[in-house]
Amino acid sequence: MKNIKRKTFEVRIDKNLCKNCFICLNVCPKKVFDLDDKYEVYIKNQDECIGCKLCENLCPDFAIEVKES
Amino acid sequence: MKELLQGNIAASYGAIDGGIDFFAGYPITPSSEILEMFSKELPKLGKIFIQMEDELASICAVVGASLSGKKALTATSGPGFSLMQEGIGYATITEAPCVIINVMRGGPSTGLPTNVSQGDYMQSKWGTHGDHPMIVFSPKNPQEFYWLTRISFNVAFYYKNPVIILSDESVAHMRAEVLRTLPPYNLKFKEKEKLDLPFNFEYDLTSNPFIGEGKKVRITGLFHDETGFPINEKSMVEKVMNHLINKIEHNKENLFLYESDGLENAEIAFVGFGIIGGLIKELKYIFDSKGFKTSFFRPITLNPLDDIKIINLFKNIKKVFVIELNKGQLLLDIKRILSCNKEINFIGFTRGDIPKIGEVYKKIEELL
Amino acid sequence: MTYKDYLDYSKLPTIFCPGCGLGIGLKAILQSFSDLNLKKEDIIFVSGIGCSSRIPGYVDFDSLHTLHGRAIPFATGVKLSHPEKNVIVITGDGDGLSIGGNHMIHAARRNINIKVFLFNNMTYGMTGGQASPTTPLKKITSTTPYGKYDSNFDSVELLKGSGSGFIARGTVYHYNMLLKVVKESLIYKGFSFVEIITPCPTYYGRLQGIDDPAKFFIKLKDFVYSIDQKDILKEEEKKDKLPIGIFKNERKETFEEIYFKIVENLKAK
Numbered sequence: 001m002k003n004i005k006r007k008t009f010e011v012r013i014d015k016n017l018c019k020n021c022f023i024c025l026n027v028c029p030k031k032v033f034d035l036d037d038k039y040e041v042y043i044k045n046q047d048e049c050i051g052c053k054l055c056e057n058l059c060p061d062f063a064i065e066v067k068e069s
Numbered sequence: 070m071k072e073l074l075q076g077n078i079a080a081s082y083g084a085i086d087g088g089i090d091f092f093a094g095y096p097i098t099p100s101s102e103i104l105e106m107f108s109k110e111l112p113k114l115g116k117i118f119i120q121m122e123d124e125l126a127s128i129c130a131v132v133g134a135s136l137s138g139k140k141a142l143t144a145t146s147g148p149g150f151s152l153m154q155e156g157i158g159y160a161t162i163t164e165a166p167c168v169i170i171n172v173m174r175g176g177p178s179t180g181l182p183t184n185v186s187q188g189d190y191m192q193s194k195w196g197t198h199g200d201h202p203m204i205v206f207s208p209k210n211p212q213e214f215y216w217l218t219r220i221s222f223n224v225a226f227y228y229k230n231p232v233i234i235l236s237d238e239s240v241a242h243m244r245a246e247v248l249r250t251l252p253p254y255n256l257k258f259k260e261k262e263k264l265d266l267p268f269n270f271e272y273d274l275t276s277n278p279f280i281g282e283g284k285k286v287r288i289t290g291l292f293h294d295e296t297g298f299p300i301n302e303k304s305m306v307e308k309v310m311n312h313l314i315n316k317i318e319h320n321k322e323n324l325f326l327y328e329s330d331g332l333e334n335a336e337i338a339f340v341g342f343g344i345i346g347g348l349i350k351e352l353k354y355i356f357d358s359k360g361f362k363t364s365f366f367r368p369i370t371l372n373p374l375d376d377i378k379i380i381n382l383f384k385n386i387k388k389v390f391v392i393e394l395n396k397g398q399l400l401l402d403i404k405r406i407l408s409c410n411k412e413i414n415f416i417g418f419t420r421g422d423i424p425k426i427g428e429v430y431k432k433i434e435e436l437l
Numbered sequence: 438m439t440y441k442d443y444l445d446y447s448k449l450p451t452i453f454c455p456g457c458g459l460g461i462g463l464k465a466i467l468q469s470f471s472d473l474n475l476k477k478e479d480i481i482f483v484s485g486i487g488c489s490s491r492i493p494g495y496v497d498f499d500s501l502h503t504l505h506g507r508a509i510p511f512a513t514g515v516k517l518s519h520p521e522k523n524v525i526v527i528t529g530d531g532d533g534l535s536i537g538g539n540h541m542i543h544a545a546r547r548n549i550n551i552k553v554f555l556f557n558n559m560t561y562g563m564t565g566g567q568a569s570p571t572t573p574l575k576k577i578t579s580t581t582p583y584g585k586y587d588s589n590f591d592s593v594e595l596l597k598g599s600g601s602g603f604i605a606r607g608t609v610y611h612y613n614m615l616l617k618v619v620k621e622s623l624i625y626k627g628f629s630f631v632e633i634i635t636p637c638p639t640y641y642g643r644l645q646g647i648d649d650p651a652k653f654f655i656k657l658k659d660f661v662y663s664i665d666q667k668d669i670l671k672e673e674e675k676k677d678k679l680p681i682g683i684f685k686n687e688r689k690e691t692f693e694e695i696y697f698k699i700v701e702n703l704k705a706k
Binding site: 016017019020021022023025026027054057058059060061062 | 440441444446449450451453454455456457458459460461464609610612613638649650651652654655
């Protein structure tokens with residue numbers, strides 16, 4: 001089996017701008033996000049990110065950035 | 070070169086000679102001649118003319134153009150003037166240098182479309198809601214209508230405030246000699262400090278950037294900070310409000326234009342504005358020839374009124390006769406300023422006509 | 438450049454509620470500016486009053502926040518004063534179609550080269566969730582507690598009747614499609630109208646019984662269907678839904694082109 005090199009992505013949430021609307025949590029196809037014990041969004045599975053940018057595009061508060069790492 | 074011009078046409082030439090860039094308006098008697106005149110002349114000069122869908126759109130387009138740094142004007146009458154109040158109020162808080170001509174007709178409401186009145190005096194000062202600054206001029210004849218319109222843009226831009234020219238159907242429709250010369254008023258325009266932000270509340274008068282100059286100008290009708298961002302914090306709101314009122318209050322001496330004769334030597338004064346200007350002059354002449362010591366006073370600037378100046382001018386006067394084509398509006402200001410030690414009489418006409426001199430003479434004689 | 442370069446980060450976070458879609462619409466517009474390489478000094482935002490009209494406070498270029506329903510005539514004054522600039526109107530369903538309806542019709546008829554982006558959340562959000570001209574029949578709002586007594590209208594049909602040369606509708610849920618539609622409207626020369634359907638979770642969503650803003654956001658896809666699928670879908674799949682896509686893209690002479698041509702001719706005489 002060939003070793004396919006997959007692109008990896010870094011997802012960042014700016015907590016100063018995040019309003020915890022949970023849109024990112026609901027639209028992410030790979031379950032990158034989850035809720036912590038304070039009921040706020042955090043990045044649980046960074047490695048699962050496929051760089052679709054649905055979270056960045058659909059974040060109404062400019063709080064998410066997805067970069068190729 | 071003297072020309073025989075209708076008042077509305079004289080005002081249009083005044084605007085053209087004053088450098089008008091933009092006119093937006095809507096037809097309404099008795100100001101439609103101004104709209105039609107500009108539709109013909111402005112394209113010839115490469116300037117903008119647009120007939121809008123209503124007066125609300127007209128004032129908004131004019132304020133938008135003035136906030137873009139252009140010399141912008143609109144013209145209307147009572148019913149349209151009422152519609153424009155929101156836009157005029159917006160111009161006061163955004164410090165927009167626009168000019169509005171209101172040719173008064175019989176009111177209230179549809180009233181008398183083709184007849185004269187002076188019923189919008191108070192509305193020109195207080196038509197829009199909230200405390201606000203306002204500059205109002207009123208011409209007595211087509212020549213003055215020309216001069217005031219010509220200088221209005223300079224005044225608007227200098228004070229960063231809307232300027233209202235309160236004319237009436239008689240002045241607007243009469244034909245008289247007009248010389249297209251520089252206005253004779255000695256209004257002082259000093260050099261203003263040039264700032265980078267769209268607003269400033271430290272000094273009364275400054276020069277700030279307009280929209281479209283690439284200076285990141287943010288403008289809103291909400292109370293705002295120097296960058297134009299909305300605020301409602303107490304001390305900032307007070308600062309903004311004081312600035313808006315003070316920039317006119319502190320300069321009323323410079324803005325107050327008037328015409329008078331004989332006030333120092335007389336005991337009787339005839340007071341009026343606009344079209345009544347000719348009548349009060351005539352009254353002085355007639356009563357003086359009968360042996361009375363009379364004078365006349367006509368404010369050309371209706372707002373701001375320089376109270377202190379008026380008190381000084383009237384110090385020897387004992388009896389005042391205020392003559393207006395309404396139920397007593399300039400009267401209220403005169404009473405406020407002078408009634409503590411003078412007798413104030415009022416002669417008002419609201420029939421849609423200008424009274425003949427004989428009728429006014431009789432009424433005054435009865436009161437004397 | 439990206440959308441970030443057009444934002445004034447010093448004014449963020451926005452006053453908009455969690456789950457409100459206005460920020461997404463703004464992002465699509467700013468991303469389009471960046472993709473089209475528009476310079477900041479060549480852009481002017483003009484807005485009315487309402488939640489969507491607060492958008493201009495967050496951008497890093499000229500903006501004019503005006504009166505309720507009057508963004509379009511203000512924009513007309515600005516555009517004719519600076520014909521070379523991109524004058525963009527940001528309005529809402531109440532601001533643009535209720536009190537501002539008349540001005541919308543006439544600006545479209547005149548074909549003034551301004552770009553209108555109307556954020557339709559089917560309510561008056563800023564003032565507490567009252568019914569608007571785009572709130573559908575029988576819906577509960579704060580002024581229709583027993584259900585709305587009258588129907589909404591289709592802004593696309595209104596703009597067609599007014600003669601607008603570019604008419605489109607998108608939603609903040611379908612981001613890539615919105616981006617495409619916004620870009621097309623910016624490239625188009627003449628009056629352009631783009632309706633952007635966006636959720637108001639605090640009022641419209643909550644009064645319809647949907648408590649979770651993110652769940653209401655996802656529901657947006659059930660409010661619409663693509664006009665590409667107009668002939669494929671069955672009637673009951675299109676019932677009570679609004680079509681999204683580009684409905685008209687026809688170039689015609691703008692007001693400015695006709696006016697300045699006359700000015701040139703007069704100069705020549």
